[in-house]
Amino acid sequence: MPKQSERWDRSDEVIFSDRSTPEARRLAQKYGYLPYIVERYLELLGDEAEDLLEANEVPMPETLRCNDFKISCGELESRLGEAGFELERVPFLPHGYHVISSPISPGATHEYLKGYYYLQDPGSMLIVYVMNPRPSATILDMAAAPGGKSTQILQLTRDSSLLIAVEPKRERIKALRSNLQRMGFSNYILIRSDARFLSLDTKPAQVLLDAPSSGEGIIRKDKNRKTKTSISDLRRIHELQVELLNRALSIVSPGGTVTYAACSTAVEEGEYTVHKVLADKDYVTTERPFGFPLSKPFEEYRGVIFDDRVKGCGRLFPHKQGTEGFFICKLRRLD
Ligand SMILES: C[S@@+](CC[C@H](N)C(=O)[O-])C[C@H]1O[C@@H](n2cnc3c(N)ncnc32)[C@H](O)[C@@H]1O
Numbered sequence: 001m002p003k004q005s006e007r008w009d010r011s012d013e014v015i016f017s018d019r020s021t022p023e024a025r026r027l028a029q030k031y032g033y034l035p036y037i038v039e040r041y042l043e044l045l046g047d048e049a050e051d052l053l054e055a056n057e058v059p060m061p062e063t064l065r066c067n068d069f070k071i072s073c074g075e076l077e078s079r080l081g082e083a084g085f086e087l088e089r090v091p092f093l094p095h096g097y098h099v100i101s102s103p104i105s106p107g108a109t110h111e112y113l114k115g116y117y118y119l120q121d122p123g124s125m126l127i128v129y130v131m132n133p134r135p136s137a138t139i140l141d142m143a144a145a146p147g148g149k150s151t152q153i154l155q156l157t158r159d160s161s162l163l164i165a166v167e168p169k170r171e172r173i174k175a176l177r178s179n180l181q182r183m184g185f186s187n188y189i190l191i192r193s194d195a196r197f198l199s200l201d202t203k204p205a206q207v208l209l210d211a212p213s214s215g216e217g218i219i220r221k222d223k224n225r226k227t228k229t230s231i232s233d234l235r236r237i238h239e240l241q242v243e244l245l246n247r248a249l250s251i252v253s254p255g256g257t258v259t260y261a262a263c264s265t266a267v268e269e270g271e272y273t274v275h276k277v278l279a280d281k282d283y284v285t286t287e288r289p290f291g292f293p294l295s296k297p298f299e300e301y302r303g304v305i306f307d308d309r310v311k312g313c314g315r316l317f318p319h320k321q322g323t324e325g326f327f328i329c330k331l332r333r334l335d
Pocket of ligand 1: 144145213
């Protein structure tokens with residue numbers, strides 16, 4: 001999409017403007033969005049933008065991640081089956097199941113309270129497989145609450161990595177701690193801090209930045225997001241993400257990876273953040289391919305291309321992968 005990239009690349013003023021074309025205004029009115037939000041989808045997707053708007057109208061099924069640190073997935077399947085749950089494997093997620101139907105809320109079962117599973121959307125789950133946490137490594141989760149990805153990291157490393165999980169909000173730290181305990185993990189340190197100002201004595205080999213975002217990627221779950229994000233919100237969130245990603249790259253050990261993700265379909269919370277952060281860093285590269293068997297449509301979708309290094313980043317879209325919208329980029333610090 002080189003033409004779009006040239007346009008986006010002009011300046012902050014172009015990126016953070018509330019312009020909208022007649023087509024954006026038409027679609028915004030039809031689907032109940034703010035016009036400049038739809039303009040961004042047109043920039044990103046061209047003719048496919050309406051497919052995204054249509055897909056956002058379809059509610060997402062709940063998805064659970066079986067915690068095979070505590071129970072085998074087969075055992076969980078049969079227990080929930082006996083309790084009247086209808087589950088369906090998510091093809092590209094080793095521990096993922098869609099809940100097709102259930103007699104009670106999936107968050108109210110005995111198995112949930114025992115930590116046998118976590119309710120987590122598929123895109124969110126995929127991020128950690130892409131990150132590929134390594135056993136015994138020191139791993140930093142910079143924006144960790146309520147702990148979907150923190151618990152998944154410890155699950156995949158069998159509680160052998162040392163997880164440093166950071167979250168600034170006291171209430172959300174409580175949820176994070178409770179989820180880590182419920183799911184049976186012990187190898188973690190919780191830090192209540194604004195990660196922009198974090199410093200660590202030990203350099204982590206892997207960092208996850210699941211960045212605070214507008215949440216535009218989860219309109220399928222929360223229709224209010226269609227009209228919630230103002231231009232100044234976008235600018236503020238983008239600037240926060242730039243600061244956090246810069247911090248992540250300064251903290252990670254040489255040779256280590258930073259996986260940056262944002263549950264959004266906005267370029268400001270994705271390509272543009274990576275573009276800004278990499279501008280002055282020739283010692284950072286994007287990893288490609290991700291190193292996880294992704295479905296073909298995902299492989300085909302590379303998002304907006306700003307410069308060669310941003311090409312390695314990817315996007316999940318509701319109308320493409322059937323997930324929530326997510327941006328993902330795995331960066332490696334070379335020295
Ligand atoms: C997208 S959520 C993280 C979800 C989490 N990774 C999970 O999988 O459950 C972003 C989190 O970042 C936190 N946050 C906001 N500003 C932050 C900052 N400056 N430093 C670190 N975390 C921040 C928010 O409170 C929120 O809990």
